[in-house]
Amino acid sequence: MADSSTNGLTSLARALSQPSLDLIEVNDVSPPRSLQLHPGRRRKLSSCNSIENADLVTSPCAAEARVLVINTGGTIGMTLHEDVLAPQANAFVKSLRKLPILHDETYAHQTRMYDRVSIGPLLGWTGAHPLFPLLSKQNKRIVYTILEYNPLLDSSNMTTDDWGRFGKDIERNYESYDGFVILHGTDTMAYTASALSFMCEHLGKPIILTGSQVPIYEMRNDGRDNLLGALLIAGQFVIPEVCLYFYNKLYRGNRVTKVDAGSFNAFSSPNLAPLATAEVDITINWDTVWRANTTAKFQVKTELNRNVGLLRLFPGITASTVKAFLQPPMEGVVLETYGSGNAPDNRPDLLEQLKKATDAGVIIINCTQCLRGSVSTSYATGKVLIEAGLIAGGDMTPEAALSKLSYVLAKKELALEAKKKMMAENLRGEMIADLAGAKLCLSDSRFIQVIAKSLSVSCKEELEAIRDALTPTLACAAAKIGDIEALKALKEMGSNLCLVDYDGRTPLHVAACEGHLKMVQYLLSHGASVHTKDRYGDTPLCNAVRFRHKEVVKLLRKTGAHFSRHELDEAGTEMCSLAANGDLDGLEIWSLAGADLNQPGYDGQTAIQLVGL
Numbered sequence: 385m386a387d388s389s390t391n392g393l394t395s396l397a398r399a400l401s402q403p404s405l406d407l408i409e410v411n412d413v414s415p416p417r418s419l420q421l422h423p424g425r426r427r428k429l430s431s432c433n434s435i436e437n438a439d440l441v442t443s444p445c446a447a448e449a450r451v452l453v454i455n456t457g458g459t460i461g462m463t464l465h466e467d468v469l470a471p472q473a474n475a476f477v478k479s480l481r482k483l484p485i486l487h488d489e490t491y492a493h494q495t496r497m498y499d500r501v502s503i504g505p506l507l508g509w510t511g512a513h514p515l516f517p518l519l520s521k522q523n524k525r526i527v528y529t530i531l532e533y534n535p536l537l538d539s540s541n542m543t544t545d546d547w548g549r550f551g552k553d554i555e556r557n558y559e560s561y562d563g564f565v566i567l568h569g570t571d572t573m574a575y576t577a578s579a580l581s582f583m584c585e586h587l588g589k590p591i592i593l594t595g596s597q598v599p600i601y602e603m604r605n606d607g608r609d610n611l612l613g614a615l616l617i618a619g620q621f622v623i624p625e626v627c628l629y630f631y632n633k634l635y636r637g638n639r640v641t642k643v644d645a646g647s648f649n650a651f652s653s654p655n656l657a658p659l660a661t662a663e664v665d666i667t668i669n670w671d672t673v674w675r676a677n678t679t680a681k682f683q684v685k686t687e688l689n690r691n692v693g694l695l696r697l698f699p700g701i702t703a704s705t706v707k708a709f710l711q712p713p714m715e716g717v718v719l720e721t722y723g724s725g726n727a728p729d730n731r732p733d734l735l736e737q738l739k740k741a742t743d744a745g746v747i748i749i750n751c752t753q754c755l756r757g758s759v760s761t762s763y764a765t766g767k768v769l770i771e772a773g774l775i776a777g778g779d780m781t782p783e784a785a786l787s788k789l790s791y792v793l794a795k796k797e798l799a800l801e802a803k804k805k806m807m808a809e810n811l812r813g814e815m816i817a818d819l820a821g822a823k824l825c826l827s828d829s830r831f832i833q834v835i836a837k838s839l840s841v842s843c844k845e846e847l848e849a850i851r852d853a854l855t856p857t858l859a860c861a862a863a864k865i866g867d868i869e870a871l872k873a874l875k876e877m878g879s880n881l882c883l884v885d886y887d888g889r890t891p892l893h894v895a896a897c898e899g900h901l902k903m904v905q906y907l908l909s910h911g912a913s914v915h916t917k918d919r920y921g922d923t924p925l926c927n928a929v930r931f932r933h934k935e936v937v938k939l940l941r942k943t944g945a946h947f948s949r950h951e952l953d954e955a956g957t958e959m960c961s962l963a964a965n966g967d968l969d970g971l972e973i974w975s976l977a978g979a980d981l982n983q984p985g986y987d988g989q990t991a992i993q994l995v996g997l
């Protein structure tokens with residue numbers, strides 16, 4: 385009888401139009417640089433020990449995706465020894481070969497046969513090969529290679545050196561694979577995922593960490609589902625992020641934390657919705673996917689500073705504990721504070737130690753102890769930490785903040801101030817930076833999406849509703865600063881730039897007030913109306929007149945703008961007042977805008993009479 389997890393696997397596979405999987409195994413060996421693989425080329429790795437099939441095969445078939453699986457250890461491949469779970473070398477691949485859903489023996493055989501036959505002509509070969517089975521587009525085949533480390537580790541034994549090794553192995557094999565899966569213990573997986581997200585600069589392919597709570601050899605286990613889901617996503621979707629896949633969800637790696645030691649649902653991403661969910665369909669939340677937005681090449685930075693630490697505040701913590709913790713060689717600390725980033729403001733002894741450390745160049749990041757939420761300065765108890773020189777960690781997890789510190793502090797080329805600045809910036813989607821302090825970049829079209837995410841909006845209709853609600857305000861804000869790029873970004877999202885804000889004002893009103901001629905031109909050529917009146921009955925033309933932007937007035941007039949009736953009613957009095965002050969420039973603009981200088985004011989006098997023209 386099929387167990388329930390097998391049923392889960394079956395539906396997952398069906399959801400992806402039944403892609404099939406093939407496994408090739410490599411033990412604890414990474415091809416050196418000179419052995420980098422090219423399409424259609426096979427290399428024998430002579431230094432492999434205890435390897436059954438030590439061939440790395442790159443397939444030229446378009447319907448194939450290649451995934452490199454790095455097995456670092458963790459429960460997924462553990463067995464029981466003397467009543468405790470521990471990793472066991474070479475056991476994992478053997479058991480995978482017995483799972484048809486994870487290994488298509490027929491195809492594996494054909495692949496190897498193809499290689500044997502074609503080894504000579506294969507060098508430099510790029511086209512399809514007759515011995516390769518032709519697969520339909522729906523039948524995408526994911527060929528994965530397992531690189532098993534020696535020794536395999538319980539993730540509690542991992543250090544920063546291990547992270548560097550993972551990164552370098554991916555870097556070496558980067559061009560040969562479409563995606564990467566790292567099998568890893570769950571205990572420190574969030575730390576590794578966070579660290580790799582920073583270490584992997586300009587990433588363009590998916591790197592997915594996964595593992596399990598129960599070994600894959602056991603009848604009821606989560607390892608098969610997790611591995612299958614990670615493989616299918618890594619092989620089929622170009623999600624250029626370091627992610628973590630667990631219990632049918634793909635998360636951004638630097639947003640997760642392990643929250644449950646006894647559940648299959650072991651991870652949570654409290655401040656960011658999953659990047660993908662694997663249910664009947666695998667749904668990728670493309671709006672949330674982080675992109676490097678770079679023209680630079682992928683590289684892995686393995687330099688990490690280990691003089692960093694996590695310090696959790698608790699009521700009654702002594703100043704001497706804090707002092708001891710902050711002593712050299714400590715260079716960076718994540719202070720886990722209460723609630724929205726608070727610490728006692730009635731403890732000058734404590735605050736003094738923090739201030740002394742930041743003055744001495746220790747970077748201290750303020751992160752909340754809460755699972756969800758962000759640090760802010762809403763309380764006096766939060767503000768004192770800013771005064772003590774701490775940097776707000778936004779909504780970063782402590783794992784992300786710590787590994788970011790480690791990565792940033794290792795950048796020897798940067799001065800302390802630059803490192804601090806980097807810590808406050810959002811580098812890989814690990815935080816929503818402090819919007820109050822930061823200059824809001826409206827041209828970042830992710831802005832609305834970020835807001836939608838924080839409101840837990842997921843469906844298209846809701847997203848559109850949020851967009852329509854926010855567009856007028858954002859467009860007006862963009863118009864105020866003359867940011868045409870921001871308006872373009874809003875337009876690309878399908879926003880209507882003619883929508884009015886809560887005061888009935890359009891971006892054209894605002895741009896006219898500010899005198900942004902190019903912005904006015906852009907708006908007019910993208911459907912803005914010169915006739916829209918705000919809640920005060922004012923037109924963009926009248927706004928431009930009041931703020932004396934002659935060129936804008938001319939352009940609006942050319943486009944057919946005219947005063948509204950209400951504006952005309954008031955024009956006589958306004959012009960008389962200008963005339964009384966001898967303000968000829970003011971009068972000239974009213975005249976340019978089409979006002980009649982002979983129009984009487986409230987007392988029957990005209991501007992012409994008043995200036996004695």
Ligand SMILES: NC(=O)C[C@H](N)C(=O)O
Nearest residue numbers: 458459538539569570571
């Ligand atoms: N579920 C697991 O993988 C826990 C294990 N102790 C590890 O982190 O390696």
